[in-house]
Amino acid sequence: MDNDSSLREAAVASMAEMFLSSARGAADFAAFEDAAMAAGHSMMAEAMGRALEARDAELSAGRPAGLRLRDLRERTLATEVGDVSFSRRRYRDGSGGAVYLLDDALDLPWGSRVSPGAAAFLVAAGTMASYARTASLLARRGSHVSATAVMGCLRSAGALCAEEDEAAAESLYSDGVVPDAERERACLLVEADGTFFSVQRPAEGAPRRVELKAMVAYEGKVAEGRKVRRVAPFHHAVVGTAGELWSQGVAAMGSRWDLSRLERVHLGGDGEPWCSALGAWLPRAEVVFRLDPFHVNRAILAALPDRRLAAMLIGLVRDGGAEAAVALLKGARDLGLARGRAGGAAIGYLEGNLASVAAAGPSLGTMESDNQHLYGARMDSVPCGWSEAGACDMGRLVSRRESGRAVPRMTRGRSATPRRRGRAQMAPVVPLAAGLDSGMAF
Numbered sequence: 001m002d003n004d005s006s007l008r009e010a011a012v013a014s015m016a017e018m019f020l021s022s023a024r025g026a027a028d029f030a031a032f033e034d035a036a037m038a039a040g041h042s043m044m045a046e047a048m049g050r051a052l053e054a055r056d057a058e059l060s061a062g063r064p065a066g067l068r069l070r071d072l073r074e075r076t077l078a079t080e081v082g083d084v085s086f087s088r089r090r091y092r093d094g095s096g097g098a099v100y101l102l103d104d105a106l107d108l109p110w111g112s113r114v115s116p117g118a119a120a121f122l123v124a125a126g127t128m129a130s131y132a133r134t135a136s137l138l139a140r141r142g143s144h145v146s147a148t149a150v151m152g153c154l155r156s157a158g159a160l161c162a163e164e165d166e167a168a169a170e171s172l173y174s175d176g177v178v179p180d181a182e183r184e185r186a187c188l189l190v191e192a193d194g195t196f197f198s199v200q201r202p203a204e205g206a207p208r209r210v211e212l213k214a215m216v217a218y219e220g221k222v223a224e225g226r227k228v229r230r231v232a233p234f235h236h237a238v239v240g241t242a243g244e245l246w247s248q249g250v251a252a253m254g255s256r257w258d259l260s261r262l263e264r265v266h267l268g269g270d271g272e273p274w275c276s277a278l279g280a281w282l283p284r285a286e287v288v289f290r291l292d293p294f295h296v297n298r299a300i301l302a303a304l305p306d307r308r309l310a311a312m313l314i315g316l317v318r319d320g321g322a323e324a325a326v327a328l329l330k331g332a333r334d335l336g337l338a339r340g341r342a343g344g345a346a347i348g349y350l351e352g353n354l355a356s357v358a359a360a361g362p363s364l365g366t367m368e369s370d371n372q373h374l375y376g377a378r379m380d381s382v383p384c385g386w387s388e389a390g391a392c393d394m395g396r397l398v399s400r401r402e403s404g405r406a407v408p409r410m411t412r413g414r415s416a417t418p419r420r421r422g423r424a425q426m427a428p429v430v431p432l433a434a435g436l437d438s439g440m441a442f
Contacts, residue, residue: 015040041142045082052086052102058102060089067091067099075103079115082142091194097420109415114153116409118143122153125406127378127397133303151390153408158393160408161400165236168251172259173281179251181258183232188257191268192245192275193292193367197373200385210388212237212372212379212395213274217253221363230365232256235402237375239388246281252405264288268293268364271353291356293318293418294368295349303329303338303346322357326350374398420426 019036026032060069070092076085088102103110114122116353118138122145125134131147131154138145171177196209214237216228234256237247250259263289269275279287297314304310309332316325329347332338338346350357372380375398379386386394413421 012161015043023172024336038142045084045142048079048081048084051138052084055105056086056088056102059105063091067101068096069240070098073100076113077108078113078118078136078138078143078145080117080121080141080143083166084115084227090382098235104412109410109412110417110420112151112410114145118145119153119157120407120409122150123157123397124401126150126154127394127401129378130381131383154397155393155409157407158389158396160410160414161396162392164408165248165252165396168254172251172254173247178258178260179254181254182256184258184261185219186261186263186427187263188217188219189266189268189362189364189371190215190278191292191364191367192216192278193270193371194272194274195368195371197375197379197391198385200387210239210386210391212239212371212375212391213242214367214375214395214399215245215249215278216367216370217249217257221365227369228365233403235374235399237399239392239395242277245274246278250278250281257367266290266361266364268292268367270368271349271356276356288361289356290361290364291353292364292367296357298344299342299349300325300329303343304332305339306337309337317357322350322354326331326354374402 018039019032022035022039023032024357026035068091070090072087073090074085074087076083088100091098091099091101102108109299112119122134122138125137129137131150132430134150135145135147168179172179189293192213192215194211194213196211196274199206199208199210202208216230216233216235218233220231221228222231225428234253236245238245238248259282262282262285265282265285267276267278267287267289268291270292276289296317300313300317301307301310304313313325313328316322316328326347329338329343329350331341333343333347337369375395378398379391397407399405
């Protein structure tokens, strides 16, 4: 520990001398800051490269038996402090496969040109800004990557999220394993709605827009000044079927709330069949569906050009008089006070959902605006189109960001090709740690 402190003090003193020279020649603090950051990042990147080469030498000295040294190979990684270049030894195992002890020890994914830390930064920033803008943010730290590379990082992270979500659903609904939860609640509030985004280069006759199905579960609402926020919100979104949304969403939220203790769920949606299908995935809990007031209000406003009459009917629905509101709408239509097609649509919408219009229960808010603030803010913020898989990946990543859920990282094992995995199984190498612990000499 004392040695670490001494090394740190010496490094800080050396950097201070270099920064002093920059301060003397700087026109203002901004110029000094830019120079210090550039120099600091450059030194850190070079020091990291040297440290990695020294660690590779240590691993070589204690390498497992059966590995044949072949050559030195250089690798450059885009990192959060700039490009880090280093050389490490390449070996061959008994089956002829390549082995890099340094890469194995640090769990570096095969073939990646972006470090795990930089990839995590690109994924986080990429859920809030365009791929090109995200690349420019990393460039401020010293490493330059293309917008295509940023997209690759997000697609890879999205695929890992999908793999984890699907595994959780399989474990819960096929194996019957209830996940360990952080807390218990007898009652939860859930909202669901879909939002549409443009498809990139749609095929002839194919849909030009794709629906992102989204849900949010939370414990309630609290007032903070003039605003109201949800308590412990948990988001999930996919481009897929209702079964995929609810099975994966319920299984994932089971890591936050104990599903075996959940007794009642107040569910809000727009009346689409998939929005109210949650009960099939929570058979032990009572699920009470309520129509989202945003859609009710929009239907009435679209039907009645007289805003005062529309406001009266909206208030009537809110106070529990949905049937009376339908009767008044029919009367307005017969008297020519309602728009023909919109009036008929509003009457059909309300009559088809009478049981869930203004049903008793806690306030659920409006999922429609929530979708636009979370998903639309990124996916509709600039003119762009999405593939179905790309939109699904972005939905999963934004959901995890807003829920505070970790995004899985690509590991070396996951990134290995089937051929590499096969070779590793055919010619296993004695783990380095086992050799060192047993005192084996190589």
